[in-house]
Amino acid sequence: MTSAHPPEGAGSQTSLLLREGGSNTEKTATVVVGARAEQGASTGNGPYRLVLRRLRHNHVALGFGGLFLFILTLCLLAPVYARYVAHVGPNTNDVTGTVRVGGHTENVVSLTGIPIGPTWHARFFLGADQNGRDVAVRLLYGGRTSLEIGFMAAAITIVGGVAIGLVAGFYRGVTDSVLSRALDVIWAYPAVLLGVAIGTSVAVGGGITIGPLDIKGNSLAIPALIIGLVYIPYMAKPIRGQVLALREKEFVDAARCLGCSSWRIVLSEILPNLSSTVIVFAPLIIAGAILLEASLSFLGAGVQPPNASWGTMIQEGLPLLPSSPQLVLAPAVALVLAVLGINVFAEGVRDALDPRARISLGR
Amino acid sequence: MTVSRPPLLEAKHVELHYTVRNTMVLDRSTATVRAVDDVSFTLDEGETLGVVGESGCGKTSLARCLLRLATPTAGTVHFRGHDITRASPRALRGIRREVQMVFQDPEASLNPRKRIGQIVGLGLRLQGIKGREVTDRARTLLGQVGLDPEHINRFPHEFSGGQRQRIGIARALAVQPSLIVLDEPVSALDVSVQAQVINLLDDLKDKSGLAYIFVAHDLSVVRHVSDRIAVMYLGKIVELTPAEALYHKPVHPYTAALLASVPVRRRAGERAGRGVVVKGEPANPVNVPSGCRFHPRCQHSTEICTLVEPPLMRFPGDRLAACHHPRNLSDSEVALAVRSPLSPLSTGGA
Numbered sequence: 001m002t003s004a005h006p007p008e009g010a011g012s013q014t015s016l017l018l019r020e021g022g023s024n025t026e027k028t029a030t031v032v033v034g035a036r037a038e039q040g041a042s043t044g045n046g047p048y049r050l051v052l053r054r055l056r057h058n059h060v061a062l063g064f065g066g067l068f069l070f071i072l073t074l075c076l077l078a079p080v081y082a083r084y085v086a087h088v089g090p091n092t093n094d095v096t097g098t099v100r101v102g103g104h105t106e107n108v109v110s111l112t113g114i115p116i117g118p119t120w121h122a123r124f125f126l127g128a129d130q131n132g133r134d135v136a137v138r139l140l141y142g143g144r145t146s147l148e149i150g151f152m153a154a155a156i157t158i159v160g161g162v163a164i165g166l167v168a169g170f171y172r173g174v175t176d177s178v179l180s181r182a183l184d185v186i187w188a189y190p191a192v193l194l195g196v197a198i199g200t201s202v203a204v205g206g207g208i209t210i211g212p213l214d215i216k217g218n219s220l221a222i223p224a225l226i227i228g229l230v231y232i233p234y235m236a237k238p239i240r241g242q243v244l245a246l247r248e249k250e251f252v253d254a255a256r257c258l259g260c261s262s263w264r265i266v267l268s269e270i271l272p273n274l275s276s277t278v279i280v281f282a283p284l285i286i287a288g289a290i291l292l293e294a295s296l297s298f299l300g301a302g303v304q305p306p307n308a309s310w311g312t313m314i315q316e317g318l319p320l321l322p323s324s325p326q327l328v329l330a331p332a333v334a335l336v337l338a339v340l341g342i343n344v345f346a347e348g349v350r351d352a353l354d355p356r357a358r359i360s361l362g363r
Numbered sequence: 364m365t366v367s368r369p370p371l372l373e374a375k376h377v378e379l380h381y382t383v384r385n386t387m388v389l390d391r392s393t394a395t396v397r398a399v400d401d402v403s404f405t406l407d408e409g410e411t412l413g414v415v416g417e418s419g420c421g422k423t424s425l426a427r428c429l430l431r432l433a434t435p436t437a438g439t440v441h442f443r444g445h446d447i448t449r450a451s452p453r454a455l456r457g458i459r460r461e462v463q464m465v466f467q468d469p470e471a472s473l474n475p476r477k478r479i480g481q482i483v484g485l486g487l488r489l490q491g492i493k494g495r496e497v498t499d500r501a502r503t504l505l506g507q508v509g510l511d512p513e514h515i516n517r518f519p520h521e522f523s524g525g526q527r528q529r530i531g532i533a534r535a536l537a538v539q540p541s542l543i544v545l546d547e548p549v550s551a552l553d554v555s556v557q558a559q560v561i562n563l564l565d566d567l568k569d570k571s572g573l574a575y576i577f578v579a580h581d582l583s584v585v586r587h588v589s590d591r592i593a594v595m596y597l598g599k600i601v602e603l604t605p606a607e608a609l610y611h612k613p614v615h616p617y618t619a620a621l622l623a624s625v626p627v628r629r630r631a632g633e634r635a636g637r638g639v640v641v642k643g644e645p646a647n648p649v650n651v652p653s654g655c656r657f658h659p660r661c662q663h664s665t666e667i668c669t670l671v672e673p674p675l676m677r678f679p680g681d682r683l684a685a686c687h688h689p690r691n692l693s694d695s696e697v698a699l700a701v702r703s704p705l706s707p708l709s710t711g712g713a
Contacts, residue, residue, distance in 0.1 A: 250472040251482075253432050254531070257464050258486040258538060259456045272476035 054352035061348020068341030071334065075147055078140035085122050086134050090141035091306045094132035099123055108132040114323045127326050129316065139330050142308035143338070146290050149224045149303070153289035156228025158278055161235025162271075168236070169243025170266050180240070183233040191230045191288075192295050198226045199301025223302040227289045234288075235281055239274060246270050276353050283346035287339045294335055310335045369444035371542060371574055372406040372429065372462075376708060377438035377448075379424050383649070394649045398424035400598035401438070401707035408541065411568065411575040413585030413606065415621065416595035417645050422578045423467070425595070426546045429576065430464055431455060442542075460486070463535035467547040469527035473519035479505070479530055480515035486537040504533040509563060525556035529563065536567070542574045549584060561588060583625050586610060594618045597648055597656045599707060600675065603683040612691035614684035617657050619691075655687065663688045675706035685710070 055061065082089055097108045101119045108128045109115050115128040125136040168179040186194065202208055202222055208215050215221050246252065247270065255269050296302030297311025305312060310331040317327025379399040399421045406412050414422050427433040429440055431447050439448045442458055450458070466472035473482055483504050484497040492500070502512035508529040519527060528548060535543050545564070549557040565588055567573060579585045585592055585606075592609050594602040594617060602615040613619040643660050646652050652659050658668040667687050675685045678692060678700050685706070689697060 250466040250468055251474040253427075253430075254464065254466065254472060254534060255485065256432060257430055257459055257462070258534075259459045259489050260485075261452075269474055273474070275476070 051349075051352045055348060058348045058352065061345050061351075064341045064343075065345035065348070066341075068338055068345060071143065071338045071341065072147055075140050075143035078137070078144050081140055082134075082137045086125070086137045087123070088134050088137060090133065090138045090308050092133060094128070097132055114320070115327070117324065118326055126330050127324065129313075129324075129327055130320060135313075135326060135330055138308040138313060139310075139334060142310045142313050142331060143334055145220060145303055145307060145309040146293055146311070146335070147338070149220055149227065149293045149309070150286045150290040152221070152224035153227035153231065153293070154282055154285040156225065157231040157235050157285050157289070158282060160228065160232045162239055162274060162278065164232065165236040165239025166243055166266055166270065166274075169240040170247055170262070170270065172244070176240070179236075183236055186230065187233040187237075191292060192299075194230050195226050195292055195296045196299055196301045198229075199223065199296050199299075202226070203301060203304060220303065220307075223293055223296055224289075226296070226302075227292050230292070231285055231288060235285065238277060238281075242274060242277060243270055246273055280346070280350045280353055283342050283349065287342045287346065290335070290339055290342075369441065370405040371408045371410070371443060372576075373441040374405075374425075374429065375403050375439050375441070377402045377425065377428050377435045377440060379421070379428050379433055380436045397421075397598045397648050397651060399428060399435070400651075401709065402595075402598070402600050403438075403705040403707075404593060404600065404603060405705075406542070406574055406576065409568075409572045409574050410591070411577060411589045413589030413592040414576060414578045414595060415580060415582055415585055415592060418580060419645060419648065420595045421598040421648070422580070422595055423546055424598075426464070426544045426576065426578050429544055430462055431459075432464075460490070460538040461540050462542045462544065463538065463540040464544045464546060465528070465531045465535055465548045467550060469524045469531065469551055472531050473527055475519055478516050478518060479522075482519070482530060483515075483533045483537055486534065490538065500537070501533075504537055505530075507536065507567070508533045509559075523556075524552050525560060528552065528560050532560075532563065532567070539571075540573070542576065544576045544578070546578045547580065548577075550580065557584065564588060581625075582610075582621055594621065597645055597651055599656060599685070600683075600705075601657065601685050603675070603705070605681055608680055608682055614678060614682055614689045614691060615657075615686045616661050616663050616688070616690060618684075655685070663690075672707070672710045674710035675703045676700040677703040 078090075088094070095109050098105045099108055099116065099119065100106075101116075101121065106116060108124070109130065109132050113130065115130055115132065116124055117127045119125065119127065124134055126139065127135050129135055129138070164179055164183070168176040189197075199222070208222065208225075215225075252265055252269055255265050260269070293302055293309065294311035294314070297309045298315045300315070303309040303312050305316075313331040314328050314335075317324070317331070320327055377399055378397075378401055381396040381398055383394045383396060402421075402425055404412065414425065416422050424433065428435045428448075431440070431450075435448055439446050441447070442462060445458055447455060447458055480498060480501045483501040487497045487500055498515065502515055505512045505515060510526060510529050510533070514522075519530070522530065528551075531548075532543075548564070549560050552560060561584065564575065564577075568575065568588075575588065577585050577588055582592075589606045592602075592604060592606050593600050594609075594615065596617050602609065602613070602618045604614065604618075609618060610622065613622055646656065646659065652669075654670050655661070655664070655668040655673050658664040661668065665688070671687070673685045673687045675683050676689070677683050678689065679696050683703050683705065689700075
């Protein structure tokens with residue numbers, strides 16, 4: 001009646017292996033200990049060690065990162081420059097003033113209304129604008145504003161995007177549908193158009209009041225809030241996708257077996273795994289936010305005059321472009337260099353983190 | 364034999380069906396995948412139950428039901444008499460620590476952003492143990508599973524597959540469970556490392572009296588660790604037999620075919636292919652065959668196999684099998700067979 005014969009050979013072969021394996025355990029263990037001891041056994045190499053090493057070899061990315069840092073430092077030192085070098089504030093008008101250049105006195109703003117060009121001296125280093133304000137001082141202050149807004153907006157985007165992406169991806173179902181559709185609504189508008197729409201309505205309304213929080217119409221927080229909000233879907237979508245994949249990983253099951261609650265799994269098992277995505281996106285969002293801030297301010301929906309920002313400076317200098325191109329050129333070049341610097345650096349970080357990744361802002 | 368206390372784990376008619384929805388707007392038809400279909404068994408303290416079957420037969424789904432990582436669509440799982448299938452998350456938390464799992468993929472089962480000490484110590488910290496004691500206990504655990512306690516601050520990517528599996532075992536041991544469900548713990552490892560890990564599991568069992576449910580697709584792996592072995596086919600248990608009896612006298616034709624498919628080293632001149640290697644692929648669990656699910660691939664099948672689903676019969680020697688044409692049994696043994704209480708509810712005949 002036996003149709004299948006018991007495979008004796010297989011059994012004995014495996015048991016032989018098992019016995020050999022038993023003695024191997026100690027052998028491999030000691031070998032491993034020996035090899036590790038040479039490198040200094042106690043602390044492990046974090047997952048970012050290799051990333052930093054790759055990034056260190058990418059001189060182009062580091063150079064552009066340095067350029068951005070240089071611009072950032074200059075802008076942060078704006079008050080120092082205004083006080084000790086130029087001796088004027090960013091909003092000090094001086095239409096009727098005179099300045100001594102090369103031994104003779106010149107009007108800051110000529111009788112025909114054309115402001116003075118670059119003097120290459122401490123005062124009016126890059127010339128003046130039609131109100132007799134020092135362009136160099138305004139450029140640094142404007143950069144400070146632009147970068148501040150960029151960083152604030154990026155912080156809002158990252159916190160909001162990660163929170164929404166985490167909740168939507170982890171809880172799925174109805175929560176996910178509601179949040180994703182809400183993001184689609186924001187995403188359906190071009191970023192600039194939505195920014196202009198919100199920005200103008202807030203500017204006309206003279207500020208926002210959210211509960212106890214009262215933000216004035218000319219506060220920097222308003223453009224930062226608008227830009228941060230507009231970019232949230234760009235952050236939340238990839239985070240959500242990643243969370244969807246991470247929640248099915250076996251280490252999440254293991255944590256659940258040990259008795260972890262859902263919020264603990266989200267915060268301590270899933271959130272740390274999103275760090276590389278955030279690191280890649282953060283500089284891209286800062287660059288995007290700086291550009292969007294410039295566009296909004298140019299269109300009058302961002303930073304409100306007389307506050308300087310690169311966007312408002314370009315807009316104010318535009319009518320005088322033929323006679324005083326430095327009014328537009330100075331902020332435009334600063335803007336391009338800053339955004340280029342951080343973008344190239346971001347690309348280097350992305351390449352170092354995952355050479356195969358294809359991540360970009362926008363669709 | 365008097366039943367003084369309930370068995371460690373008791374699965375009663377556990378069913379896990381997944382509904383697959385067609386996402387087309389106009390065609391909203393649904394299909395049901397019967398991953399686990401009416402499975403019952405009991406496990407005693409300190410016992411090792413092997414679960415084998417082809418890929419996709421519901422082994423992992425069954426394991427997930429036992430840990431309530433998936434909630435069964437029907438049936439119950441009792442752990443020491445407590446029903447864990449309907450327990451609230453809060454009530455479940457205490458029981459959870461008693462049952463731990465070791466996963467198949469050593470790559471995915473450890474959080475890449477955490478140090479080994481954090482991974483192994485998580486269970487301890489959840490129990491309210493703090494500070495130095497967590498580190499000390501984690502070091503001891505690493506030593507127990509054959510790793511260097513000095514590696515406590517390393518990250519998972521710095522370890523080999525076998526070492527990672529040891530870390531997974533240490534994590535499970537940390538909460539001092541009485542049952543560990545091993546979901547194909549060695550199938551991702553080299554053969555020599557497989558042997559090491561199996562020996563480790565064996566040693567741990569000898570020391571602490573753990574019970575195991577050892578899921579594998581390879582009969583030769585479970586043979587050495589199991590007291591009893593359950594063979595699954597398309598979501599059902601087709602044979603549940605003490606390990607040695609299963610290897611020497613398989614009752615179900617599918618078990619016989621699985622045994623015959625284990626590669627055998629032959630002496631020179633011996634002809635290959637003496638065993639019955641099962642033909643074809645397992646049927647789609649969405650659309651299971653009528654009667655005995657194995658009949659389209661079975662060389663012994665007759666008309667009754669296509670019509671009536673065979674009940675799980677208990678043969679002398681504590682051998683359980685669901686087959687109309689059991690193998691390797693004498694006529695007197697067949698005559699002594701009785702329908703097992705573990706038999707699926709839908710089966711015909713008595």
